[in-house]
Amino acid sequence: MSKDMSFAAVMARKNEILMGSLGIDFSKFETGKLAFDYEGVMASTGYPYEEVRRIQLSQGVGQTPMLELPNITALARKCAKPGFGARIFIKDEAANPSGSFKDRRAATAVYAAKKLGFKGVAAATSGNYGAAVASQAAKLGLQSIIVQECFDSRKMGQPEILEKTRKCEAFGAEVIQMTVGPELFYKFLSILEETGYFSASLYSPFGIAGVETLGAEIAQQIRQLCGKDPDVVMTTHAGGGNVTGTARGLLRENCNAQIVAASVNLKGLHMASDGHFNRKSFTTGHTGFGIPFASWPDRSDMPRSAARPLRYIDRYVLVNQGEVFYMTELLANLEGLERGPAGNTSLVAAFALAQEMPEDNIIVVQETEYTGAGKHIQPQLSFARQNGIDIRFGDPTEEICGENIILPEHPGLIAARDVDMGYLRKSLVRNALAQLPAGEDVTDVDIDFLVAETKSSADFVKTAIADLRNNAG
Amino acid sequence: MIKKGTWVSVRSTILKAGERAANIPADTAAVPLDMWVKGYLEADCAMGGQATVRTATGRLEAGILEEVEPSTTVDYGNFVPEVLKIGRDARKILFGGGCCE
Numbered sequence: 001m002s003k004d005m006s007f008a009a010v011m012a013r014k015n016e017i018l019m020g021s022l023g024i025d026f027s028k029f030e031t032g033k034l035a036f037d038y039e040g041v042m043a044s045t046g047y048p049y050e051e052v053r054r055i056q057l058s059q060g061v062g063q064t065p066m067l068e069l070p071n072i073t074a075l076a077r078k079c080a081k082p083g084f085g086a087r088i089f090i091k092d093e094a095a096n097p098s099g100s101f102k103d104r105r106a107a108t109a110v111y112a113a114k115k116l117g118f119k120g121v122a123a124a125t126s127g128n129y130g131a132a133v134a135s136q137a138a139k140l141g142l143q144s145i146i147v148q149e150c151f152d153s154r155k156m157g158q159p160e161i162l163e164k165t166r167k168c169e170a171f172g173a174e175v176i177q178m179t180v181g182p183e184l185f186y187k188f189l190s191i192l193e194e195t196g197y198f199s200a201s202l203y204s205p206f207g208i209a210g211v212e213t214l215g216a217e218i219a220q221q222i223r224q225l226c227g228k229d230p231d232v233v234m235t236t237h238a239g240g241g242n243v244t245g246t247a248r249g250l251l252r253e254n255c256n257a258q259i260v261a262a263s264v265n266l267k268g269l270h271m272a273s274d275g276h277f278n279r280k281s282f283t284t285g286h287t288g289f290g291i292p293f294a295s296w297p298d299r300s301d302m303p304r305s306a307a308r309p310l311r312y313i314d315r316y317v318l319v320n321q322g323e324v325f326y327m328t329e330l331l332a333n334l335e336g337l338e339r340g341p342a343g344n345t346s347l348v349a350a351f352a353l354a355q356e357m358p359e360d361n362i363i364v365v366q367e368t369e370y371t372g373a374g375k376h377i378q379p380q381l382s383f384a385r386q387n388g389i390d391i392r393f394g395d396p397t398e399e400i401c402g403e404n405i406i407l408p409e410h411p412g413l414i415a416a417r418d419v420d421m422g423y424l425r426k427s428l429v430r431n432a433l434a435q436l437p438a439g440e441d442v443t444d445v446d447i448d449f450l451v452a453e454t455k456s457s458a459d460f461v462k463t464a465i466a467d468l469r470n471n472a473g
Numbered sequence: 474m475i476k477k478g479t480w481v482s483v484r485s486t487i488l489k490a491g492e493r494a495a496n497i498p499a500d501t502a503a504v505p506l507d508m509w510v511k512g513y514l515e516a517d518c519a520m521g522g523q524a525t526v527r528t529a530t531g532r533l534e535a536g537i538l539e540e541v542e543p544s545t546t547v548d549y550g551n552f553v554p555e556v557l558k559i560g561r562d563a564r565k566i567l568f569g570g571g572c573c574e
Contacts, residue, residue: 144530183487274498275500374547382552386551410566
């Protein structure tokens with residue numbers, strides 16, 4: 001008898017499909033009404049850190065260069081008060097096989113799929129991760145299918161995403177291109193069920209464990225180059241895996257650098273809107289993912305996401321689209337490094353934060369990404385202009401997402417704008433409480449869990465719960 | 474008529490406008506969820522006809538034959554004068570006047 005492949009029927013089989021395609025039973029890690037054993041999930045892959053590192057090295061992933069940016073640092077110092085302007089370093093993750101840190105995320109997952117006997121891997125992503133999965137699958141002789149949100153209803157696609165289609169196909173992947181909408185997940189689940197492929201989710205413990213090597217390398221390389229630890233590590237934040245894995249790797253090396261996350265501000269643009277789809281110039285690393293995934297990580301394609309950013313973030317800042325494009329051009333013109341715009345989100349924030357820090361401090365930007373036709377400041381701004389976006393020099397605070405892109409008139413106008421961490425932490429508590437089964441209440445285990453989830457205190461969590469209940473009542 | 478075995482792109486509708494998920498923006502709910510897949514034509518087919526293709530992974534997908542030997546169209550776009558100015562201005566600030574004259 002053939003299975004019911006309707007939207008409702010496939011979505012109802014979600015957990016069953018995902019469990020079969022990943023080999024992890026998440027239910028055994030539940031410890032409270034809300035709580036689960038996060039470290040248990042992270043260990044469930046069966047690949048300890050040293051093994052992850054060995055797999056990555058055998059696949060050509062990692063050990064990327066750490067580069068100092070003396071000219072961008074000098075420019076930041078020209079904008080800062082005397083004695084301020086930390087040294088800015090960048091981890092050149094574009095040197096990975098498919099051109100981004102996402103190779104780290106894909107390597108263990110694809111390796112595990114091969115070991116478990118899967119014939120192929122599948123992932124739903126319009127970003128660099130698709131290329132990473134396809135690249136790793138190519139190396140291990142596995143098939144790969146990448147499902148991309150690619151076009152609006154006019155079949156117009158952003159050049160950056162179309163370049164990603166090309167790159168995945170270059171690695172031999174089958175790319176399924178779709179119009180805008182979260183129901184892409186329905187097609188993805190159908191594909192998993194049809195093919196029996198491994199689900200190489202961005203949010204699986206395989207993926208996040210793979211990013212830990214990035215954090216560890218940062219600590220090791222800065223110690224070697226500078227004889228001390230970095231003061232701040234700046235990570236671009238979207239779904240939370242980058243910041244989570246990097247922070248875990250730093251902690252593994254006993255490095256207590258401040259963890260600052262940065263996203264591009266896309267306020268006012270709805271991620272599932274057909275009309276807004278091509279009015280934004282960034283397809284990831286933006287607030288459309290960054291804020292919802294920080295305040296509720298379990299909205300991903302995993303029953304429990306291994307990416308849990310609020311456990312690690314000390315500070316979260318936003319930058320504007322125009323500032324990121326501007327900084328991309330500075331990186332090329334002042335440092336001779338032509339890299340993709342999206343990866344430079346955290347460099348913008350680092351340029352601003354460096355000015356708050358003394359000259360002997362060290363700030364590390366933890367990624368770059370590849371660039372090329374489509375995925376480059378020139379075609380992305382050209383596309384924006386064709387779509388009616390006003391592009392001009394001015395004060396970045398005048399940027400209105402979907403209407404204009406403001407390139408800073410002067411580098412001194414670049415700023416990193418803080419997101420209220422207390423608000424995000426309280427949102428996470430509220431979203432967690434909404435998961436409580438009817439008639440149940442939080443236990444001590446759940447309070448401890450929420451403290452860890454929000455990197456806060458029992459007082460903060462208890463006060464937040466009381467506030468939320470008073471307001472609800 | 475496009476010959477069997479040609480590499481093509483086919484389009485199909487996964488969800489019609491009225492079948493979209495709840496809680497999505499109205500503009501998205503008003504249009505179908507469409508999909509494009511590439512593969513080798515399983516049989517001769519006219520443009521715009523109903524075709525079946527065998528994809529890169531060997532799966533079969535059906536849809537409307539929309540493109541033959543689809544090209545990658547990404548490029549570097551039209552000239553954007555602002556891009557040129559960014560680097561020149563920054564060099565002046567950093568290295569002083571005259572460096573870009």
